[in-house]
Amino acid sequence: MKKFMSLLLSIIIMIAGPAMTSYAKPDWPSDTGIQSEAGIVMDMDSRTVIFGQNIHVQKAPASITKLLTALVVIENAKLDDMVTFSDDAIHNVEDGAGNKNALEVGDKMTVKDCLYHMLLTSSNQSANALAEHVAGSRDAFVAMMNEKVKELGCENSHFANPSGLNDDTQLTTVYDMALIGTAAYENPTLLEIGSAKSYRLPATANNPDGVTIKMEHKMLMEGDPNYYPAAIAGKTGFTSIAGQTLVTYASKDNRRLIAVTMKSTEFTHYQDTTALLNFGFDKFQNINISENETSYTSGDQPVTLGDGSYEPSDLSIDAKAVITVPRDAQFSDTDRNVVTKLPENHPDGAVALLEYTYNERKVGEVYIISAKQAAIDETAQAGGETPESVPAGQDGEGTPDSGKETGGAAHIAFKLPKQAPWIALIGVIAAAGLGFAIVFFKKKKEEERRLMEERRRKRRQRLEEIGCTQEEFDRLLEERARRGK
Missing domain, CATH: 1.10.287 (Helix Hairpins)
Known part of the structure; x- marks a missing residue:
């Protein structure tokens, strides 16, 4: 009898074992082998951190700072505004910082020209001039930069200048730079400028016929050994303190990734970024939320969310919202948390926030929107x-008596x-x-x-x-x- 039961158990395990194994939740891949001290690859649509190494450790950013500078400028200036280069903008840079294209005091370029000069060739002078143009002084502009990073949710960043030159207090993290880079490249104007391979600058004192500048980010330049076909835009950086830093935006198979590396001291930033992007594209997938999360938006029974009750026909979920999970994972492998105490910056009509985690790692979120609440x-x-807000004596059709009127x-x-x-x-x-x-x-x-x-x-x-x-x-x-x- 015992032999029979043992044989039966073996048969059951043999039959059920593969099936059970096939439904096990896949592990989260982890190893990319990067050599930079800090690195991250983030999905730009779900904001999922796919891989991170020292992502919240503060480091000097160098010229990737200019992505934030460009974002603040574009949001606060017109592209055809004329910028005049002051003595301070030209000369108030540290020794050895250089002067791309030999700009002189009194040179004039539009905001658009300066942005191309700053993002493609990393001109510190253009960064300074733009800051002065927008805010009146670099210090005032730096205050705008630090206000912007708070708005973006960056908790470990402080900027002291618009160029990224060495300063003991100018520190950020690869996670914060991924947030900044995502916001930057979601701005259509900045994306157009930051993805250009070349640009023709107008005449200046030392370039009376104008000059053509080229993108310094090698992963964007076809024919370069570091060329990465999916790379769309990016920004390089280097100082003696920061080492090599790099931000890269890439898109492939309808997915958008942002990769950041900081403190590369062995010139491995391109190699590390390629590894990060390949890791993100090859081992992960995005799954649409609205196509799978139908319990709130379908059926004929009222849905209770917090203190409110809603008809499913009144509720909607952003059709573009996604979660990011390992390639072999399923939507059902995630855990969902329903948040009804919403943050202050929630969109109009939001009645709840759905947060998704995979093995306790956040992989996406989406708001549930009520059309009636939006109204x-x-x-x-x-x-x-409200009825109480209409002043006594007014019904919306007339006005209070104000004495006799003539003509x-x-x-x-x-x-x-x-x-x-x-x-x-x-x-x-x-x-x-x-x-x-x-x-x-x-x-x-x-x-x-x-x-x-x-x-x-x-x-x-x-x-x-x-x-x-x-x-x-x-x-x-x-x-x-x-x-x-």
């Missing part, structure tokens, strides 16, 4: 009203004192001023009323589009007010 948020942001202006009755003509003159001027003020405020009130009616019209149209009645909208608006949103 409420839009109304509130546009100055929408569209308030009628002011007064008598001129005969014994003091100059006093009478002052009275006339004062009365005229009061009359003009009344007319001005009346027109302003009429404009406000017109805008309010336009908001109401758009709101009614929006409600009709999403199938929400006025009564339901008022109820949701009152709930929003009670929640203090």
Whole structure:
């Protein structure tokens, strides 16, 4: 009997074993063999850290700083603005930093020209001149840079100059630079400039006929031994303290990766970046969330999220949102966490955030959006009203009594004192001023009323589009007010 049971168990294991093995969750690949002290490859769509080495250790960035500089400039200046190179912009650089294309004090180029010069050839002078143009001084511009990195979620970065030249306080991490690089290359203007292979600069004092500059990032240049076909844009960096640093954006098979290496002291930054990108493309995949996460957006039963109840037909998930997992993994291998206490910068209409993890590693997230909640948020942001917000005596169609009016202006009755003509003159001027003020405020009130009616019209149209009645909208608006949103 024992022999029979042992044989039966062996048969079961033999049959079921391969099946059980095939459904085991794949391990997260880990080894890329990079030699730089710090490196990362991140999926730009899911923000998943595919591989990281010392990703939160602060290091000097060198000229990859210029990606942040370019982003701040593009967001705060017009491309055709004219930039004049000051003495400080030309000469306030450390010894040995050089002067690409021999710019002189008084040279003029557009913001666009300076951006190409800065990103393709890493000109420190163009970085300085752009900073002065945008903020009035480099110190003021640096403050804008540090404000921007906070906005991007960088927690271990501090910048002290726009060029990336050596400074003991200019420190960041490969993780923060991946966030900065992602934001930079998601800006269409910066992507166009940062991916150019060459550019023709206009005439300057030492280049009266203009000059053609070329991209320094070797992985973008076809024919170079370091050329990487999937690489689209990138920025190089080097100082004696930072060593070689590199940011590279690549796209392949409908996936977008950002790779960063810092503190490469043996000129391995191109080799390391190639290894990181190959690792990300070859061993991982993106899976669409909305195609797999249907429990919230389908069916006919109400969905409860936090304190709210929603119809599935009212809810949606970004059709482009993805998670990043190992090549052989499935969507069902991930764990989901539903967050209803949302961050302050959540999008309009968000009622929950779905966070996905794989073996306790975050691999993506997406907001659940309510169309009705979006209409409420839009109304509130546009100055929408609750019944209590309409002042007493106004019904949206009329205005409070403001006295008798004649010819569209308030009628002011007064008598001129005969014994003091100059006093009478002052009275006339004062009365005229009061009359003009009344007319001005009346027109302003009429404009406000017109805008309010336009908001109401758009709101009614929006409600009709999403199938929400006025009564339901008022109820949701009152709930929003009670929640203090």
